[in-house]
Amino acid sequence: MSASTPPLSGPPKAQAKALNCPKCGAAIVLRSFGQAETVVCASCHCILDAKDPNLAILQQFEIKTSDVRPLIPLGTRGKLRGTDYEVIGFQRRSTQVDGITYCWHEYVLFNPYKGIRYLSEYNGHWNDISICKMLPMSEGTSANYLGEIYKHFQTCDASTDFVLGEFPWQVRVGEKAAVTDYVHPPRVLSSEKLDKEVTWSIGEYMYGREIWEAFKLHGAPPEAMGVYENQPSPVTTNLAGMWVAFAAFAVLLLALIAGFDMRAKKEPVFWQTYRYSRADSKAEASFVTDVFELTGRTSTVQVKTYAPVSNHWIYLNYALINQDTGQAWDFGREVSYFYGYDSDGSWTEGKQNDEVVIPSVPPGHYYLRIEPEADPSLPVIPYTVDVTHDVPVFGIYGIAFLALLAPVLIISFRAHTFERSRWSESDHPPMQLSSSSGEDE
């Protein structure tokens, strides 16, 4: 086929010819092979028509400050997402909120095959931006793009203050566009409305060091200040997933508890009411109970003590003794209940019930030795001792539950704090005292 094809007219030559500013005569470099609509003279700040061979002057602007300087110089090339791009344009834009002016910078990047994309920088936060190829659907306070929901962050008027280099559109200093940002970190979806035309762009957050690496810049990037609208949260954990996993574990714990509870015999083996008499106790301090039998496997023994004390106390020195082996478990329990009324209102302390669980008691014949001591102000205190064999113990599950809950809460709290910082800069700042927590994902 190639042998018989007619000769081609050949691609248009790159615009290598020397161009000069029609106003001040300074050399004008065109880097975008005709993609630029406007080019700015770096010497006299004329905005020139890049499509016009004579570079007609479109606008001349005054610069108010001399320190507007791109962090990435024009003409710098860098590799961004695997493609070489050259910085061909730079602009500073600003918006006013409550009388305060906020400035940010935008860089125009060019690759002759891949076209134009943009970088933006605000307070050390960077975004890699390209024009949306698909049409986002904005619905109230959110927008849907490629199936993802973006939350409205803010709407402001962005005015162009300073321009340098080439732009693929008719750039003018002083022009104001209504910019609306929707965020889904690390991405930001922006609509820019100028006159009747709406342009949607999609940006992805980049760290200064990534930019410095991509463009091989010297020194260190400016430090990022605060939390930016689409900055990814340092909490990379999927919070919803984490809570689901936690819930699953809690259910497993509950199942274990239920299983052990069903397996436990909870067999009453001894029950007796005694009367503590101050007069008697002087003669004989301790006494032993009847023998009861623990059958089956080695298991727990629960000893419950009930005494109807009120503003009194009774203390019981217990020993659970194996009649067959002589092995003994000593433990002391206090039952006390106090109440009263003071300047803070009524109060109570203690209760009339006490229970204790002795772990790993082998089967056999047992009795209790009991040595009571009591409030000297009361002559007689009745008390009941209730022994149950093989009760389930849940304390360890509680500890496991708390051990799992703590990191989940801490991570959720950190994520929540970060999101609060993010949204405090938006049109939708969080309430001063927010009752919600952990649901931000």
Add this chain to the structure above:
Amino acid sequence: MTQPVANCPNCGAKIVFRWSSSVQTVCGFCKSILVRTNVDLKKVGQVADLPPDSSPIQINTEGKYGNKAFVVVGRILYEYDQGGWNEWHVMMNDGASAWLSDAQSEYALSLSSTAQNLPAPTQVHVGQQFTWNNQPYTVTVITPAHYRGVEGELPFQYWDKTDVTFVDLRTESTKFATLDYSDPEPALYLGEFVQFEDLKLKNLRSFEGW
């Protein structure tokens, strides 16, 4: 593929059609716009020098769309107030004709389509919805454009245009539609945006320094 051969009625150069259904071509030597008649070629116009262009695509660029290979055989160049764009006429390896548009490095592939009751240009407004092939399309931009020239082979006569109106319609996916009001009868093109990488283009134009 048939490659009918003829000679340029203006300069006598050999004219080869790479696409058998081409109706119009431009002589590579004298830039005469030639239209096929039943018997031979007729010169209908002359292409002025095309303006410098930023497209990396050129006649003979090859690529792939899905599993079909294509080759660029012609183009129409337009301008509007925000720049220019190319509609590259491509020949698919199954013989079909399609359009690869290239506007500031945004690439899209579309095919001529037919639909009943296409709206007149005065009836279209931004935000309006149309449904073709069960796909809803929303009018996003109405672009008054200016015809700047042609190159290579085209599936229809297209050379004496001046101002033309295009209506862009987008969807929530990569699909889009264009209503072309170049002719009294509106023409509908349905297509989708494509990634430069996915086109696997060969024989691209080279750019100095890149």
